[in-house]
Amino acid sequence: YWGGDLQGVIDKLDYLQSFGISAIWTTPLFEQVRSMTVGDTPRAPIHGYWTSDFKRINPRWMNDPSEKRLFDRDDTVFDTLLNTLHERGMKFVLDVVCNHSSPQTSEGKGKLYDDGKLVADFDNDVDHWYHHYGETVDWSDEWQVQNCELAGLATFNENNVLFRNYIKESIALWIRKGVDALRIDTVKHMPLWFWQEFNADMNVVNPNLFRFGEWIYNRPDDPTSVEYANKAGMSLLDFAWCTAVRRCLAQGDEGGFQLIQEVLDQDGNYLGATELVTFFENHDMPRFQSLGGSNEAMDLALVLLLTSRGVPCLYYGCEQYLHDDTDGGDDPYNRPMLEKWEPTEASRRIGILAKERKINQALQWGGQWPKWVDAESYVFLRRYRSSYCLVFLNRGEERTLNVENLDFPDGEHRCLITGQTVQIENGATEVTLPPMGVLVLTKRGRKVKATTVIRIQVNGAPTQPGDRLAVIGDCEELGRWDLRNAYELTCVNSNTWFGEIPLEASAGKVIGYKFVLLPADPNSPPRRENRAVRRHLVIPEGTAKWRDRWEE
Structure with a gap:
């Protein structure tokens, strides 16, 4: 613990917004054990992951200790933080730990409270709130992995409905308080069925609640973590x-950008690859620059992060090139503590690209299509409907690239980062990239606007290159089953198609629809799903997301 509290976060919101930050994720805020761990190397429980009471906030972060009973009042510093964020159009992400409570300390192990009342004690576990299978x-x-202890932490017994009700009731209180999203710790240490139940109940509290879990070192070629996702x-x-x-970019691996594309080539394993949360450093690993990355490499990594598919997450201080390389830069x-607050090249780039992400739908919804990949250079296109973003990255020496088949509008385009102009003709261009050089070219299309907009996603359609996928239905907006007026979707990757359907006449009504594959070969007939018509109630106004799978 290096200092700081929630008032300090409020005081720095102007700084954070100055370079486009739209959401804040803190480590857990719950009240936690206060005594040191036992053993040869005692540790202090400051980080937030050793909870003692999920229905109270740690008074360390508040202006007054009485504010810990958060749900009996609405005048705490946490309320002020949430209200201030929302007034600014920003969001708050709560970090949640459902897998465990605390390790052995001088005051016991795994003592858990319900708003101050003791409900579980690992050493006197009469109601079986914990697993007792050792490390x-x-x-x-x-x-x-799912039943034994992680680093000596008292591991909850998810089979006990008393625990499940307690944890769901507790997190629901925070959501009703105004929390906008959840980051959930150590998810692979609990079975899939628990998370399905937990997330279903959280959806009831807030259907728009975004949630993302930490499955450490998950990979797209690991079937277990992919199944979870x-x-x-x-x-x-x-x-x-x-x-x-x-x-x-930090360690200079000879595989270079090909390592990144190898990951993205497996996006089809996921049902929602564009919703994966992307990052390149966090509180559980040495910082990017502690691995050897220069300031220029950080600048390059930030451009990659903010233009790639997924939801980008920045670790505080990257905009100031913050790193302490003591003991290899590992914990703590x-x-x-962040001590510098002036503008930097990193914060400039973040601000430019954060703004672009808000207005360019290619960066929000589009697939990521490689146009040039080798160890030293990477060119990729993001595309959705009539919105585009074309990115050139170079980690090596100065080089000139001749790139064809860009699928980007012809004409003269100006880089968002450098101001350099690039001429694209017949879908091709020649560019010279300096060491650690970047180019980011964009073209913004019109956003879909209507009383109600349904963001519809379908996985598993048996499309081939050149095929199109569309939605047909019984309403005016979906063509009343007339294929000539079907609403076409955009391909995101080998497994996912996506589109935004504007609904006016059908807002607030039940509609029926199916998906239809339109082959590239004009002599081949359309291929409809072989299933009964789907029926959904359209919300009266606003946006909603529907997720479907193609059915034969």
């Missing part, structure tokens, strides 16, 4: 993308 020994054994009802932090970027030196 995890074999990390390849899924049963041990596809079936748990939440997204994941994209550790495979993170690892590839660190190897490419990866979490130093």
Whole structure:
């Protein structure tokens, strides 16, 4: 713990907004144990992950200790933080730990309270709130990972409905308080069925609540973590993308940008790859620059992060090139106090690209299509409907690239970062990139606007290159089953198509629809799904997301 509290966060919101930050994720705020751990190297429980009471806030972060009973009042510093964020159009992400409470300390192990009342004690577990199988020994054994202890932490027994009701009731209180999203710790240590139940209940509290979990070092070629991402009802932090970027840009791995594209080539394994949360450093690993990355490499990594598919997450201080390399930059030196607040090249780039992400739908919804990939340089296109973003990155020596088949509008385009102009003719261009050079070219299309906009996603359609996918239905906006007026979707990756359907006449009504595949070969007939018509109630106004799978 290096200092700071929630009032300090409020005081720095102007700074954060100055370079486009739109949401804040803090480590857990719950009241936690206060005594030191026992053993040869005692540790202090300041980080927030050793909760003692999920229905109270840690008074350390508040202006007055009486504010810890957060849900009996609406005048705490946390209320002020939420209100101030929302007034500014910003969001708050609450970090949640459902897997465990606390390790052995001088005051016991795993003592859990319900708004001040003791409900569970690992050493006197009469109601079986905890597992008692000892430490995890074999990390390849899924049963041990889900039932045994992680680093001596008292592990909750998710089979006990008393625990499940308690944790869901507790988190629901925070959501009703105004929390906008959840980051959920150590998700692989609890079974999939628990998360399905948990997320279903959180959806009832707030159907628009975004949730993403930490499955440490998940990969798209790991069936277990992919199954979680596809079936748990939440997204994941994209550790495979993170690892590839660190190897490419911080450590200078000879695989270079090809390492990153190898990860993205497997996006079709996911049902929602564009919702994975991307990052390249966090509080559990040495910072990017502690691995050897220069300021220029950080600048390059930030452009990659903010233009790639996924939801980008920045670790505080990256905009100031913050790092402390003591002991290799590992815990606690990866979490130093931020002491500089002036504009930098990093914060300039973040601000430019954060603004672009808000107005360019290619960066929000589009797929990521490689146009040039080798170890030293990377060119990719983001595209959605009539919106585009074309990115050139170079980590090596100055070089000239001749790139064709860009699928980007012809004409003269100006880079958002450098101001350099680039001429594209017949879908091709020649550019010279300096060392650590970047070019970001954009073209913004019109946003879909209507009384109600349905964001519809379908996975598993048996399309081939050149095929199109569309929605037909019984309402005016979907053509009344006339294929000539079907609403076409955009391909995101090999497994996902996406579109935004504007609804006026059908807002607030029940509509029926199906998907239809339109082959590239004009002599081939359309191919409709072989299933009964889907029926959905359209919300009266606003936006909603529907997720479907193609059915034969």
